[in-house]
Amino acid sequence: MTHDTGLIFLGPPGAGKGTQAKLLAEAIDVPHIAIGDILREAIADQTPIGKEFQQYVDRGELVPDRLILDLINDRIQQPDAKKGWILDGFPRNVKQALFLEELLAKLDRSYTIYVVNLEVPEQVLMERLLERGRKDDTPETLSRRLQVHKEATEPVIDFYRDRNKLYSIDGDRSQEEVTKSIEQIVTPAQSGI
Numbered sequence: 001m002t003h004d005t006g007l008i009f010l011g012p013p014g015a016g017k018g019t020q021a022k023l024l025a026e027a028i029d030v031p032h033i034a035i036g037d038i039l040r041e042a043i044a045d046q047t048p049i050g051k052e053f054q055q056y057v058d059r060g061e062l063v064p065d066r067l068i069l070d071l072i073n074d075r076i077q078q079p080d081a082k083k084g085w086i087l088d089g090f091p092r093n094v095k096q097a098l099f100l101e102e103l104l105a106k107l108d109r110s111y112t113i114y115v116v117n118l119e120v121p122e123q124v125l126m127e128r129l130l131e132r133g134r135k136d137d138t139p140e141t142l143s144r145r146l147q148v149h150k151e152a153t154e155p156v157i158d159f160y161r162d163r164n165k166l167y168s169i170d171g172d173r174s175q176e177e178v179t180k181s182i183e184q185i186v187t188p189a190q191s192g193i
């Protein structure tokens with residue numbers, strides 16, 4: 001593999017980003033970078049920054065960019081991310097997408113970027129999320145998170161479509177079927193499958 005592989009998973013809350021990103025990260029041996037997990041860890045530890053994150057996460061709002069961008073900057077430059085990475089939960093708005101684009105250009109490595117957009121109808125998302133039962137999966141927070149996704153994150157889909165990096169996938173199928181579709185996008189040589 002001459003190029004580093006960067007995968008970005010987009011899709012509304014409950015679309016299956018985390019599950020699919022984790023499986024693929026194992027298959028192609030790159031780190032699965034889930035921003036939500038990083039935030040929840042800091043919240044669980046009740047670090048000063050964790051307490052700040054919590055105010056936003058509990059309400060279903062995006063954590064402000066000033067707190068998120070440094071975090072991504074540091075994580076993507078860790079040694080384990082040298083050969084590639086899978087981003088799950090970032091970018092969540094166009095400003096974050098632009099930041100990532102500039103960061104990757106600055107790092108001076110040749111990346112092949114794939115953006116996987118998982119499409120799932122809203123009704124199905126609600127059912128899945130209420131079943132999952134995470135702390136920020138209450139009906140009120142959920143509808144706010146879905147709204148934030150529409151307002152802030154959907155423009156990111158157009159951002160990557162304009163750059164010919166977008167692959168939209170029907171996420172309303174079994175986990176195995178969705179995995180298979182994703183593997184077909186990432187070429188067999190890279191997925192090792």
Ligand code: AMP
Pocket residue numbers: 013035036037039056057058060061062063064068088089090091092096145
């Ligand atoms: P997730 O685990 O991806 O569903 O994210 C859970 C929550 O973490 C979101 O509802 C936001 O409050 C926060 N969050 C995750 N990723 C980001 C991001 N890229 N920018 C801002 N907030 C984020």
